[in-house]
Amino acid sequence: MPIPRAPRIAIAGATGAVGHTLIELIEKRDFPFSAIDLLASTRSSGKTLKVKGQSYPVQSLADFHFGNVHLAFFSCGTSVSRVEGRRAAMEGALVIDNTNAFRMDADTPLVVPQVNAHQLATRPTSGIIANPNCSTIPLVRLLQPIDRLYGIQQVIVSTYQAASGAGLTGIEELKSSVTQTLNAPESSDTSNRRFPVPLGFNLIPSIDVAMPTGFTLEEQKMLQESRKILEQPDLKLSATCVRVPVINGHSESAYIQCDRPVDREKVVQALRETSEVEVFDAGSGSVVYPTPRYLQNPDKVHVGRIRIDPNNPCALWLWLIADNLRIGAALNAIQIAEVLIQQADKSMAA
Amino acid sequence: MPIPRAPRIAIAGATGAVGHTLIELIEKRDFPFSAIDLLASTRSSGKTLKVKGQSYPVQSLADFHFGNVHLAFFSCGTSVSRVEGRRAAMEGALVIDNTNAFRMDADTPLVVPQVNAHQLATRPTSGIIANPNCSTIPLVRLLQPIDRLYGIQQVIVSTYQAASGAGLTGIEELKSSVTQTLNAPESSDTSNRRFPVPLGFNLIPSIDVAMPTGFTLEEQKMLQESRKILEQPDLKLSATCVRVPVINGHSESAYIQCDRPVDREKVVQALRETSEVEVFDAGSGSVVYPTPRYLQNPDKVHVGRIRIDPNNPCALWLWLIADNLRIGAALNAIQIAEVLIQQADKSMAA
DSSP: OOOOSSOEEEEETTTSHHHHHHHHHHHHTTOOOSEEEEEEOTTTBTBEEEETTEEEEEEEGGGOOOTTOSEEEEOSOHHHIIIIIHHHHHTTOEEEEOSSSSTTOTTSOBOOHHHHGGGGSSOOTTSEEEOOOTTHHHHHHHHHHHHHHHOEEEEEEEEEBOGGGGHHHHHHHHHHHHHHHHHOTTSOOOOOSSSSSOOTTOOBOOOSOBOTTSSBHHHHHHHHHHHHHHTOTTOEEEEEOOBOSOSSOEEEEEEEEESSOOOHHHHHHHHHTSTTEEEOOOSTTOOOOOOGGGOSOTTSEEEEEEEEETTEEEEEEEEEEEOTTIIIIIHHHHHHHHHHHHHHHHHHHO | OOOOSSOEEEEETTTSHHHHHHHHHHHHTTOOOSEEEEEEOTTTBTBEEEETTEEEEEEEGGGOOOTTOSEEEEOSOHHHIIIIIHHHHHTTOEEEEOSSSSTTOTTSOBOOHHHHGGGGSSOOTTSEEEOOOTTHHHHHHHHHHHHHHHOEEEEEEEEEBOGGGGHHHHHHHHHHHHHHHHHOTTSOOOOOSSSSSOOTTOOBOOOSOBOTTSSBHHHHHHHHHHHHHHTOTTOEEEEEOOBOSOSSOEEEEEEEEESSOOOHHHHHHHHHTSTTEEEOOOSTTOOOOOOGGGOSOTTSEEEEEEEEETTEEEEEEEEEEEOTTIIIIIHHHHHHHHHHHHHHHHHHHO
16 A cells, blocks of 8 residues: 555554654644544553544554554554554554564664665565664764764764653653652662662663673664664674663763774764754864753754764764654654655655 | 871861761771861861761861871862862871872872772872872772783773762752752753753763863863873773762773673673672673662672673673762772871881
8 A cells, every 4th residue: 555645644552652752743743644543552542632633532452453544653562563563564554663573674674764764765575664772763863974974883882861761651750769769768769660770860771671692682772773774784883771860862972983083073064964963062172062851952863072082083972862752763753654755745746 | 207007187178078978987997097187168167077976176278287197188179189288298298189189290199099009108209199080990990800801902981970979069959950850840940050051850971171172071080090090001091971860879881992802701700809899790691780879888899781792802891880979089098098007007017
């Protein structure tokens, strides 16, 4: 089923943090649709949600048939996508999946529209397009222009990831943990259902499950997904992923080793010219940076602290921040859909 | 003046966060002294503080004469140390200085007792022994055993530094920022006197002033001090230093590139055998780690997440945490003094 100019869409996981942001972006960007179905687990069905002022019932995902849907956005977690996302694709919808279920499948493109939109030229045989991990998306958007200039040899990255990456319950648990600590510092903080230990005034250097290598799945995703998106199967990228007591906005501290000596000003210039990137810079001796709580534009990747390692002229540091619910999830999904619609427009015009 | 078994000591900056911790450690470790003078700015003089159950008046540092003092601990900030610390040394006290004032001076040893206690064998001509930066101390304590095994080529480190690094006012400002945000999320948070922007639910990738290289002074200290302590003037170490909304305990994510392929189990074993280091490890496929809020023993360097980069067999990651007020400041200073007293004991016995 080709994608028309105003597709019939469905949002699976409409009541979650990413679903909420998807609806917000559909309204804000005036995303075209001719019909919309809001889906969630049976637990949430019966609720209603508003989209562009109109109320819609939340329907049970398990009971929904996707035969009439052009585009289905999925963000209900990996295990749900494996079953229901696959079913939606089989029933004819083109699925834009936000989970880890299909990202590394050979028949499923993994797309960041600003980096590898060419992967969207033909409908994938799986019927699924995967949205990368929230930490991978902003990083590859900055790596690509630097790679074009100087060739990237290795990336060493430490992340500072917000509570919202664990959904609305992650945010609530952080707030509860902080409140408990301030109000009763001597009592034990019980906010450790979503996180392995309380996150208030704490750091948790472990996101997602452990892999046999001793890395976490989150860290492994950053490596494997970056290789697939940048089409560099031998890229060396190594990460430590840390949850921090920030409500929303993932930050990353990245050390990038290039093939050739780096001219800082050229990197700054290239990033300034990169679509939807906000550069914080005031010349070579300055310390200028974004902070996650005061992000100016949640639809841009923010980058600052761009500097060359004095002991290694081929290497530079940068500090990046992106709204993980938007750029790291919902916005990337919507932008994939927007490219698909533009392409449909063009093919009809041709 | 040689250091006797129970020296006359003075604490300059007794009312601050590090001064407070110094007194706590003097009590806890039963540090021997025959007299103690507590000093602070004229603003604090008139207060009294208890040491081992006895009350002492806080005296004005500017009016105090150090002629009778064997050991003077200084932690009132760099500008005060430059004037008053220098004067204390000229008046005959051996100064253990916690600031950045003298660390890189050729006539002043920079000492982490577990790493380079041999620097304490003779009294320095400056009369001053410098205590390194709070982020440098725990890192070099782990780097040395790894360097002995595999030779360290390069260290890439991102820090996660607590509010207490900015003193008691830093802690209060973090708590106030968090409280304001939770109670009145729509109002502007005014907690930005000690920090450039509010730290509650935020990250600030800038600690101390900007240097012409675009690095901060905090980042430059980590490089220069590590080189001096490890006696490796060409060591390549590059850092990004970030303030995080944690009350106390600095964490660091370090990527260590060695000269030769690294055997993970040997590193774990060597760190387990390193004095005052607590290793979190449960075998090669495990994700085990300390967190700053739940440090088990504030007098040890905690390390976990030790793992080899699968794409680079000569490199390993580790995640370390140390109490910045103790290991990063007061405890290191006390341990310097303890070595000096032991040496005096030995030389008298000889």
